[in-house]
Amino acid sequence: MAPASSAMAESNGGVKVMPLGDSITEGTQVPGGYRIGLWQRLASGRYTIDFVGSQYNGPSNLGDHDHEGHPGWRIDQIDANITGWLRTYNPHTVLLHIGTNDVLQNYNVSSAPTRLSTLIDHITTTAPSAEVFVATIIPLANSGQESAVRTFNAAIPGIVQSKVNNGKHVHLVDMHSQLTASDLIDGIHPTANGYDKMAAAWYAALQTVPGSIGDPGGSSSPPPAGGGAIKGVGSGRCLDVANVSQTNGAQVQIWDCNGQNNQQWTLTSSGELRVYGTKCLDVNGGGTADGTGVIIWDCNGQNNQKWRFNSDGTLTAVGANKCLDVVGAGTANGTKTQIYSCWGGSNQKWTRV
Template sequence: MRFWRIGVVLALGLVVLTSPARTESSGGVRVLPLGDSITDGFTEPGGYRTGLWQRLSGHDVDFVGSASSGPAGLGDHDHEGHPGWRIDQLDAGIVTWIRLARPRTVLLHAGTNDLNQNHDVAAAPARLGALVDKIRSLAPLAEVFVAQITPIPDDAVLEGRVRAFNAALPAVVAQRGPRTHLVDMHSGFSPADLEDGVHPTSAGYATMADRWAAALESVPDSLTPLLAPPVDAPAVLANPRSLRCLDFGRVADCDGRPSQTWVRTAAGELRASDGRCLDASAAAVRACDGSPGQRFSFSPDGSVVAGSGGCLDAVSRFAGCRGTGDQRWSVR
């Protein structure tokens, strides 16, 4: 018992900074594994990510994140798993990570360290909800999967905290709208599925991979590229080259502010949060008038083309279409 408690302190109680790594990209649907050492794979290199990658082999998927780890059998090593980190620490990094990763889908397994460190345990579900809110503001169209965390059966006190935390999550998820989904990562695990009482064994990670895969495949949009904003759905338009977002007729650092949220109408307008329309003719936001400069189409190459001519440009706002990186936009 004493041995595994030391392991928990080392793996879960310390903040271990992960240096930025060279990312791998397949050009597929961008999936962000987000969490702590269980996402990183403390006792089993790659953790659940190895099995999930293999189970999603029939889909074109690109794992994204600033960290990189795992075995050769894991085809894409990128992730955002930070050993020892609590929810508040993940929250502190999420703006930068979403800006860099531009995820279509987020897999969030977090809270174990809050409970293990006895860090304001009662408020942990609310902190997780606030983290999801921030993700939603930065990527309104992302499909966000929130896990009820894996058990800690060897410690009755910690397992009691886990059960109370998990019991609060259905309400937390339900309040975040139809693109936020709950995933059960707690039931059906036995002590034999946990290497040190906390971190899964290879069999435990295989179970996690199965459950993530089933959840993703139950929401087809989570594995489908998003080339244009759905009509009447809030969206953020981000330029991958500059790592900046469209903001009230200008381009600014992506930070989730309301002025970076746009709604595409059936008429092809891009309406700002104040109800005005993006206008290519003025390179600004103006009262909506149905003119060609306020109607936009989205090309498969990422270009946003105005009905009056020209393309949305991260440098000059609008310019002649030339297919450069400054004119390629991702929707999230």
């Protein structure tokens, strides 16, 4: 099979999602494959998503053509390239469907689950905050190959669970049961309807993991995994660590947006907002009272360092159940931030930049 074409990456600034796999990800027989129906569902749900990868193909009704699907590739071939792709594209979410060519090529099929486990480890090590969705592979029409598919798939739930037990953000998607041989156009690749069944399964799985595709509505979506600025609606200024300090207890304020690293906030899968990589947006002393200051502190996993973006643009401190607030509804550079009872003012609303 011919390789997918490459082109300049498309981006709408949304949450980065990497479709990862072989020709079934590329969309052989139906260019774009499951990505068409998945994109349409995401758009209808008002999710702002940026598909990423070194490959590019699909029809005009696929709003973003980027992906990492490689026709004919086995697990080991994906594994040989995955670290570089992740570092280049920095996805927040990975959709992995791989193993079909190991079966088709009869390539050490008995050890394919071990190769898959190693690939997942390389993904979670390189992108530890990413949400990794691992699918069982779809059926094959040939009965002998389908038997090998079922044996391979039977090992995947245990692999995924072992990663979860080790604190990794890995999720199982039962893709095999969504299709039958009648959904295959050539005994291997789905028909358009078969690909759409895959799209529905991916979309349902993504909706079960908060943050994996951001929040519907666009402007209140969380920053992408690589970090980004958070701008106050009322002030037009950005959430900023005073004096570019990296000291525990440094005040968080608003300041003219300037792109410096003291204004780059990364939302982790556990709800932290990290700056400088190791410091977290923190409610001082774990306080819950109105007016408690907001600072940075070494990330420690406590609830006073967990935040939730809401569809109305507010940002909730999970431990206190109060909103991130600009003191006195101020708009000047250096105005401090605090937590305060949510009331819907523009000084409690934020957008990512």
